[in-house]
Amino acid sequence: MTANSSLVTFLDDLASERPTPGGGGAAAVSGAIGAALVSMVANLTIGKKNYEAVREDLEAVNAKAELLRAELIRAIDEDVVAFNSVMGAYGLPRATDEEKAKRAASIQAALKDATLAPLRAVKACFDVIRLSAAAAEKGNLNVISDAGVAVLSANAGLRSAALNVFINAKAIKDRDFAEKQIAEVNALLAQAAEMTESVYQTVRTKIGS
């Protein structure tokens, strides 16, 4: 499992000419880094005497961030499974009409899975962005820059995963299905961009830069 690789090995695998892990896995890692940093800000705020008023809020933020981190770690490997499934379907025999029909149906089913997997990553990254906003607003001022790094990582993950949704949706014949996923991603991209810049500016203002 990719997530058990060392960081250096993961980066070597990413750089290699093997197709996975690739951008989809990297997107999930970026999102997971964002979720982890939200937890860091929460953990360094909870229990500090000047932050008693936000303790419960940040406990809830941390609980959600931990779930999202686990989901995004799973998404690293789901990306590999989805990619292999599409490649496997393209590799099916196509000598007879029956085989051709079966292959075409398998490709379409695999492409739908390979569109929904990065879409789940997009949504998870979006939720991390929302939590980053809460961390930047309420977190310990000493580690507020980590909330800024969290939102940047999560938004990079979101925009990266979005590219995989677009690529796979493009080859789907069921256009109603495909356009629905594309529209959802475009809406989230726009909202995420606005929230990310707002959180980054909040952080810059708080650190006086």
Place this chain on the structure above:
Amino acid sequence: MTANSSLVTFLDDLASERPTPGGGGAAAVSGAIGAALVSMVANLTIGKKNYEAVREDLEAVNAKAELLRAELIRAIDEDVVAFNSVMGAYGLPRATDEEKAKRAASIQAALKDATLAPLRAVKACFDVIRLSAAAAEKGNLNVISDAGVAVLSANAGLRSAALNVFINAKAIKDRDFAEKQIAEVNALLAQAAEMTESVYQTVRTKIGS
């Protein structure tokens, strides 16, 4: 060494209430992910028959990306060293005037190092953004989205490392030194934003989204 941790352990350490690894380490990882994906695009382009004309360009891109990845992996641990050095200086004794003067000088020296370390990461991420632009322009169309993920990761790394430059520069008494580093980062932030959006749009156009 953090870079030898598994991905899951790195994320656990990031999320914990220990101050390192934190945003600085995460910034370096984002930059390294960008560099690795530039190499991936190069490795999946070099040797492909439709891309003979760009082979030499992409070999040069890959060589630079590998150096930048190694530099950014080192930066993960340099961030920890710089942080510990600042904390160590703040912890020095201050009973006598002599001790106070020595402590103040140590803090200032450590803060300068802790400003220059993330500044090096900012510059390395900027170079990764430039290489991503070349990868998006010349790379194999089948993996062009990975050039898009590369630029997003590198820019998130750049903006994240920038926050650490700002924080540490703020506490430096040598304002000429501090303002010089801040101005350099602000200039790179602006250029990086423009280049990143340009590469992302190039990639979206090429994948037809």
